[in-house]
Amino acid sequence: MRQLLYFELKKILDRKANQIALLLGLLLAVICNVMQIQGETLTVDGQELKGIEAILRQQEIENALTDELDEEFLTSFLREYQRQIASNPSGYNYSLIESKSNLFSLYAKNYTEWNEHFDWETLNKIPTEGGIAFYDRRMEKIETLLNADYSYGNYTEAEKQYWLEKAAAVSTPFPWGSRNTWSIIWNGIGMLCYQFLVVGLCIAPVFAGECQNRTDALLLTTKYGKNRAIFAKLLISFTFSVLYIALCGLVGMGINVALLGTEGWNLPIQLWDTLFPYEWTAAQACIMNLGVMLLITLLLTAFTLMLSAVSKNPVIVLAADILLFFGTAFLPSSKSSGLWNRIICLVPLHCSDLQNVLKTYNDYPFGNLVISHLGMMFLVYMFLTVICTLCADLGFILTKR
Amino acid sequence: MELILDRVSKQYQSKIAVDRVSLKLQKGVYGLLGANGAGKTTLMRMICGILQPTGGTIAFDGLDSSCEDYRSILGYLPQDFGYYPDFTGMDFLLYMAALKGLPRSCAKRKAAQLLELVDLRDKARTKIRTYSGGMKQRLGIAQALLNEPKLLVLDEPTAGLDPKERVRFRNLIAEIGRDNIVLLSTHILSDIEHIADTVLMMKSGQLIYQGKRENGQEDLEAFYMEQFEEEI
Numbered sequence: 262m263r264q265l266l267y268f269e270l271k272k273i274l275d276r277k278a279n280q281i282a283l284l285l286g287l288l289l290a291v292i293c294n295v296m297q298i299q300g301e302t303l304t305v306d307g308q309e310l311k312g313i314e315a316i317l318r319q320q321e322i323e324n325a326l327t328d329e330l331d332e333e334f335l336t337s338f339l340r341e342y343q344r345q346i347a348s349n350p351s352g353y354n355y356s357l358i359e360s361k362s363n364l365f366s367l368y369a370k371n372y373t374e375w376n377e378h379f380d381w382e383t384l385n386k387i388p389t390e391g392g393i394a395f396y397d398r399r400m401e402k403i404e405t406l407l408n409a410d411y412s413y414g415n416y417t418e419a420e421k422q423y424w425l426e427k428a429a430a431v432s433t434p435f436p437w438g439s440r441n442t443w444s445i446i447w448n449g450i451g452m453l454c455y456q457f458l459v460v461g462l463c464i465a466p467v468f469a470g471e472c473q474n475r476t477d478a479l480l481l482t483t484k485y486g487k488n489r490a491i492f493a494k495l496l497i498s499f500t501f502s503v504l505y506i507a508l509c510g511l512v513g514m515g516i517n518v519a520l521l522g523t524e525g526w527n528l529p530i531q532l533w534d535t536l537f538p539y540e541w542t543a544a545q546a547c548i549m550n551l552g553v554m555l556l557i558t559l560l561l562t563a564f565t566l567m568l569s570a571v572s573k574n575p576v577i578v579l580a581a582d583i584l585l586f587f588g589t590a591f592l593p594s595s596k597s598s599g600l601w602n603r604i605i606c607l608v609p610l611h612c613s614d615l616q617n618v619l620k621t622y623n624d625y626p627f628g629n630l631v632i633s634h635l636g637m638m639f640l641v642y643m644f645l646t647v648i649c650t651l652c653a654d655l656g657f658i659l660t661k662r
Numbered sequence: 663m664e665l666i667l668d669r670v671s672k673q674y675q676s677k678i679a680v681d682r683v684s685l686k687l688q689k690g691v692y693g694l695l696g697a698n699g700a701g702k703t704t705l706m707r708m709i710c711g712i713l714q715p716t717g718g719t720i721a722f723d724g725l726d727s728s729c730e731d732y733r734s735i736l737g738y739l740p741q742d743f744g745y746y747p748d749f750t751g752m753d754f755l756l757y758m759a760a761l762k763g764l765p766r767s768c769a770k771r772k773a774a775q776l777l778e779l780v781d782l783r784d785k786a787r788t789k790i791r792t793y794s795g796g797m798k799q800r801l802g803i804a805q806a807l808l809n810e811p812k813l814l815v816l817d818e819p820t821a822g823l824d825p826k827e828r829v830r831f832r833n834l835i836a837e838i839g840r841d842n843i844v845l846l847s848t849h850i851l852s853d854i855e856h857i858a859d860t861v862l863m864m865k866s867g868q869l870i871y872q873g874k875r876e877n878g879q880e881d882l883e884a885f886y887m888e889q890f891e892e893e894i
Contacts, residue, residue, distance in 0.1 A: 264760035264769075268753070275748035475744025479805070482710040483761035484734040490761055 265485070265493035272470070273501055279463045283505070286459035290509040294449045294516045301441075305360055313520055320439035320524060322360045330367075331434040332392050339368060340389040358384075363440055363532065371398055371535045375406040396433045399535040403428045406536075406622060414599035416622075423631040424622050428538040431531060440532050442521040443543035447533075447616070449513035450550045454613045456509050457561050460502045461582035464565040465575035467494050468657050472573040477657075487658055495566060495650060502562040503555055510551045536620040550615040553638070557609045560642045561586060563649035570656035586610065612638050663723060664688055665709070665813055665843055670718035672704050672867075679704040681867040682718065691839035693858030694847040701867040702847045703741055706817050709845065710738045722813055734763060737811030741818045741847075743802035747791035751782050751801055754790060755808060762809040769808075776804035779834070781827075795822040803831065807838070814838060816846040820853050832857050 273279055303315035310318050327334045342365070345357055358365045358381060365384060372387050373379040387393055407421045416424075471477040480486040526544040530537045541549065564585065568578040590610035595601040605611065606623045612634075623634040632640070667685040671678065680701045696702045707713040709720055711727045720727040722735060745754060752773060759769030777783045780800035790798065799822040806814060816835075820828050835844055835857050848854060854861060863871035 264756070264766060268757040268760065271749075271753070272746060275746075277748075471744075474746060475740070475742050476746065477744070478707065478710075478712050478740045479738065479744060479758070480761065481712050482733060482736055482738040483758065484730055484763040484809070485761050486733065488730070 262489060262493065265489055266497050269467075269493045269497040270501065273463055273467070273497070276463075276466065276470075282459045282462045286456050286505075287509065287512065289455065290449075290453075290512050291516065293452045294445070294513040297445045297448060298517070298520060303360060316441050316445075316521055319360055319363075320441055323363060323437075323439040323441075326361065326364065327437050329434050330395070330437045332395060335368075335395045336389055336393045338364070339384065339387060339393060343385060343387075343389060346385055363444075364437075367532060367535065368395075371395060371402065375402050375536070376409070399531075400425075400428065403536065403538070403622075411599075412596045413602055417626055419629045420624055420626050420631050423624065423633075424538055431529070431538065431540045435529050435531050436527075437532070438525050438528050440525045440528050440543060442517055442523070443525045443528070443547060444533070445521070446514050446517045446547050447543070447550060449517065450510055450547055450554060451614060451616075453506060453509055453513075453551075453554045454557075454610060456506055457557070457586050457609070458583070460505060460558060460561055461565055461579050461586070463505075464498050464502060464562055465569055465578035465582070467498050467566060468569040468653065469572045469575040469578055470569075471657075473575065481658065491654055491657060495653065498566055499559065499562050502558050506554055506558045507551070510554065514547070530619070533616065534620050536622075538622070539619060546615065546619075549635075553612060553615055553618075553635075556639065556642045557586075557613055559646045560649070561609070563646040563653065566653035567649040567656060570653040571660045606634060607638060607641055612642075663812060663843060665722045665845075666720070667709070668719045668721075670705070670708060670715045670720055672701075672708060672713060673716045678867050680708065680715075683864075683867075683869045684718075685862070685869065685872070687843050687845065687860075689839070689841060689843060690859040691835060691844040691846065691857050692860045692862055693854035694845060694862045694864065695851075695854065696847075696864035700864040702864055703817055704867075705864065706738075706815050706845065706847060709813075710736060710815055734809065735812040737806035737809060737814040739802045739806040739816045739819050741821075743798060745790045745798060745801065748789060750787050750789055751777060751793070752786040754801060755805055758805040759808050764809060772808055773804075776807055779807075780804045781830075796824055796827060799823055800827065803834075812842050814842060814844045816844065818848055819846055820848060820850055828853070 298316065299312045301312060301315045301319075303310045303319050305318060305322070326338070342357065349357075365381070366379065368387065369379040369381060369383045372383050403425065407416045407424055409415070466473065471480055480490060483490070523544075527542045530539065530541045530543060530546045532543075539546075561582065565578060565582055568581050569575065572578050586609045589605070589608035592605045592608065594605060603623065603625060606621075612618060618634050618638075621634070625632040625634075625637040665685070665687040667683055667687075669682045669684050670680060671682050672680040683701075683705060694702050694706070704713065708715050709727065711720075711733060714728070722732055725732040725735075746757075749757065755773035755776065756769055759773060760766075764772060774783070774786070777786050780803055782797060782800055782804070785793065785797065790801065793801065799819070803816075803819060806816065814835075819835075820831060823831060832853065835846065838844055839857070839859070846853070846857070860874055861871065862869060
């Protein structure tokens with residue numbers, strides 16, 4: 262069996278197109294992460310900083326603010342900002358915000374209505390007399406979101422209870438620190454979706470390539486051609502895809518950690534958006550996002566193998582992959598069908614954006630049982646992966662009959 | 663040692679490619695003749711278990727053609743021999759040996775022997791994409807012999823071989839046929855004349871003739887033309 266696995270891997274790695282795609286993919290993973298860092302800018306005391314210097318300086322400034330976002334600090338900090346704005350004859354001034362933008366955006370997001378984009382102007386409109394009730398406002402916003410009227414159907418009582426319990430269970434007050442490093446890491450993981458193309462390209466010829474090389478007949482007449490050889494193809498394809506995506510993710514994480522350190526790994530994800538109803542740290546969220554990417558990779562691999570097993574042309578397989586994994590992101594949501602909206606929430610590109618998944622409060626109710634978007638994604642993706650793998654297993658033999 | 667085909671048929675929608683062929687093959691070399699589209703390749707692919715017959719059964723010493731044990735005694739060279747262009751000749755044979763269930767140490771020894779036999783030892787570490795047509799065909803023959811098959815099925819095995827290689831190949835097949843069943847199809851009548859003990863002829867999916875070569879068909883070409891007179 263080891264020999265079969267070795268030769269199946271050799272077939273994948275020997276193809277020139279695969280070698281080029283893998284090299285470009287890894288290069289892209291490096292470039293995306295380095296460019297994110299290089300793209301950061303910060304102006305402090307009239308001096309413009311760039312890249313690592315800008316990130317580290319902002320970390321320094323933000324870390325110096327406080328350790329914890331208690332109501333007292335939040336109120337006094339905002340009051341001071343509003344005082345500065347009021348004393349400034351030209352009004353809004355971004356230089357007041359820039360070096361502490363992570364904290365200011367947290368205020369702005371928390372006090373913007375759930376269905377509106379945040380605006381820095383919001384900061385001036387928050388009443389500070391008697392405290393700003395930051396955490397009450399968070400729960401109020403979540404309740405408004407859950408009680409709103411939706412043309413495609415409202416949340417049931419069971420759903421509301423499910424989400425409110427989750428959101429209320431998040432510990433407050435939030436610890437504070439700079440989240441810059443982990444923002445870059447998290448964004449970098451989101452960009453892994455482009456690597457799905459590389460996986461599709463490398464896996465598409467696993468079965469279809471046998472027909473293209475005219476080796477299928479030979480393979481099927483050997484002792485293990487109808488069982489172990491197919492198993493080896495499936496196993497090596499899954500292992501290859503998962504390891505490749507994990508490698509790209511770890512390369513990105515590694516670059517950021519090496520250049521910026523690990524600071525902020527234990528900060529709560531609510532520092533990104535107070536709507537998030539899960540009590541995760543930044544590192545946990547990044548690992549979870551990488552897990553989601555690997556889940557999508559499993560389905561992509563299984564789907565590709567299934568098409569490859571019944572097709573004679575790897576190009577057709579790759580085209581179908583692109584349609585399913587990228588094309589479905591353009592499916593429009595419905596104004597009347599909640600079911601349709603829930604289905605399109607499960608398409609790969611939507612699922613790969615974990616930050617969006619976490620704040621949209623999408624769920625799948627079955628009577629009193631409520632399954633979260635993440636839970637349903639896991640169930641559906643695993644189920645489809647198994648089905649597609651079985652179809653690939655049978656398809657290669659049956660279509661040759 | 664016996665390969666039994668019992669009323670084997672293959673039908674594709676309205677077309678019958680092989681029509682109730684019954685055969686009993688024992689040790690020896692069998693030459694399968696027939697015009698293009700007569701059903702030779704379909705029959706061979708069914709004997710090799712690639713295609714599922716729509717009717718009838720194929721068994722070797724009681725082993726059904728769909729089972730793993732049947733495939734372990736089988737050697738096959740397809741008409742359109744496929745290969746992995748980025749593999750070397752040695753890689754290809756080692757891969758085929760793994761598929762045929764040969765232990766690794768045995769596979770290396772056997773692969774080296776066969777590369778020597780088909781005169782490809784010097785090209786063992788060269789990528790197959792650089793091989794000539796004749797070299798690829800010889801590699802195909804080598805892979806078919808890896809597991810010392812009791813049933814060897816060769817579809818157009820001499821295509822692409824030069825006259826010297828063809829003579830070597832005929833001798834090799836004749837030797838294998840002494841202890842095993844060899845079924846070969848070819849358009850080259852001289853191959854059949856020199857190697858085959860028994861001639862099988864197919865026409866429109868049916869087996870129209872089965873007989874020993876020495877049974878009165880000294881001039882096989884004339885006999886062949888006679889059988890296919892209407893078509894020609």
